[in-house]
Amino acid sequence: MPTDDAARKPRRLAVTAAVPVPQGEPDAxxxxxxxxxxAHVARIRAYLKYGMTAxxxxxxxxxxxxxxxxxxRPV
Numbered sequence: 001m002p003t004d005d006a007a008r009k010p011r012r013l014a015v016t017a018a019v020p021v022p023q024g025e026p027d028a029x030x031x032x033x034x035x036x037x038x039a040h041v042a043r044i045r046a047y048l049k050y051g052m053t054a055x056x057x058x059x060x061x062x063x064x065x066x067x068x069x070x071x072x073r074p075v
Contacts, residue, residue: 034063036071044071 036044040061047057054068061068 034061036061036063036067041071044068048072 044057044061048054048068054065054072058065058068
């Protein structure tokens with residue numbers, strides 16, 4: 001094996017241009033709709049029975065009033 005360094009050519013790798021990163025706002029994930037846990041349904045019915053309004057309960061659980069009204073209806 002010859003060890004002549006003059007005969008060898010150095011290996012050169014091609015360099016690709018960097019891709020610019022978009023500077024716009026990232027896509028926000030869809031908001032998660034909070035759900036009232038099943039363990040709280042009886043408590044919510046008691047709140048409604050003893051004088052809280054559906055709007056007050058909805059505000060406390062951070063859900064829509066429709067969600068509280070759905071719990072109020074008998075099954």
